[in-house]
Amino acid sequence: MTDRTTDKPDTAPSMPNAAPSEKPKADERLGVITGVRVCAKCGFNLMGQLTLREPIYGLIVARCPECGQVAPLQEYPSMGRTAKRWSTLLGSLWVLVVLGVGTGVSFALMGLMFGSVEIGSDDFATMLPGSYWSTTVDRAAHQELLTDLGGPIAAIDPWVLGIWFGGAVLAVIAGIASSVLMLGVRGVRLALLPLVLLAVPIVGYGIRRAVVLAEISAGSTSKSEVAEWLLGPTISAITLAIFGVMIMGGATFGRALVRGLVRVLLPAPMRAGLAPLWLTDGKKLPRGRGW
Incomplete structure (x- = not known):
């Protein structure tokens, strides 16, 4: 019997149109x-x-x-027309919310200043001569009483410290929020611009003092109004100084405080969305768990 098997070639036949292998190019x-x-x-x-x-x-x-x-690196599609309209609307609403909250904080500081003037002068009002609800202004007697007490600052009721503390906390928070919202502002302007929140308290107290002066000039008035007229400038000046210093401190160190909280609370990959907090001050975005 004849063996019909034939030996197979060791290699497959080459394709006629096969392209020669190319070496990968560099990146x-x-x-x-x-x-x-x-x-x-x-x-x-x-x-x-x-x-x-x-x-x-x-x-x-x-x-x-x-x-x-x-x-x-992935390329994300740009927003369509409807999405752009919604983004514009939401951006406008955000600006309105920020302005509304800022106005509310300013009026809250004005209320705290009014309260500090009333409470701070309440104890001195009980020391004035005459009827509580019907008295007259005797500048010589009142000045002598203030001198005996040690001056306007010594005559302030200590209970006003509670209002000053609450107002200081609110002012610090307002300063920190201002530093985060105004990322395009740095240096001295960052510390001074938030002081615009004190515009409403200053104007409001000026109007209040004009009303008290009109009532005193009309004749008989209450002891509380006389005490407020005498101690009001000192108390309001101290109150505005406390609020102003706290706002400036919060605005100056607010971003550093927020950056520290971000480092503690968020892992490194999740900090990208908050990178402007670092980049606006010329700092590098931190990596890992370090400070």
Whole structure:
């Protein structure tokens, strides 16, 4: 019997149109990252790093210079017309909310200042001669009484300290909020601009003092109004000074405090959305768990 088996070739026949194998090209440099983008592994800010097109799949990537992690860059579609309208509307509402809250805080500070004047002069009112609800202004007698008490500051009722403390807390919070909202402002302007919150208390007290003066000039008045007329300037000046210093302190150190809270409460990859808190002051976005 004849063996019909034939030996198979060791290699497959070459395809006639087969392209020769090419060596992968090196990564193609496309540009740099201009926005805030953090490394998903270590949290390092990739702003300013080169964007590359890797040769195998053609993906646009960036390499973290700290840990070497390769991060693919995704392009997100731009908003449509309806989405842009909604974003404009929400942005306008946000501005209105900020202005409304600022106005409310300003009126709250005015109320606290009025309360401090009333409570601070209440004890001195009981020392004035005459009937409580019907008395007259005797400048010589009142000045002598103030001198005996040690001056206007010594005559202030200590209970006013509670109002000053509450107002100081509110003023610090207002200053911190102002520093976060006004990210485009730095330096001395950042400390001074929030003082506009004191405009309403100053104008309001000026009107109140004019009303008290009109009542005193009309003749008989109450002891509380006389005491407020005598001690009001001193109490209001101290109140405004406390509020002003607290607002300036909150505005000056507010961003640093907020940045510290962000470092403590959020992991590094989640800080990208809050990067303007660092970038507006020329600081680098922190990575890892460090300060």
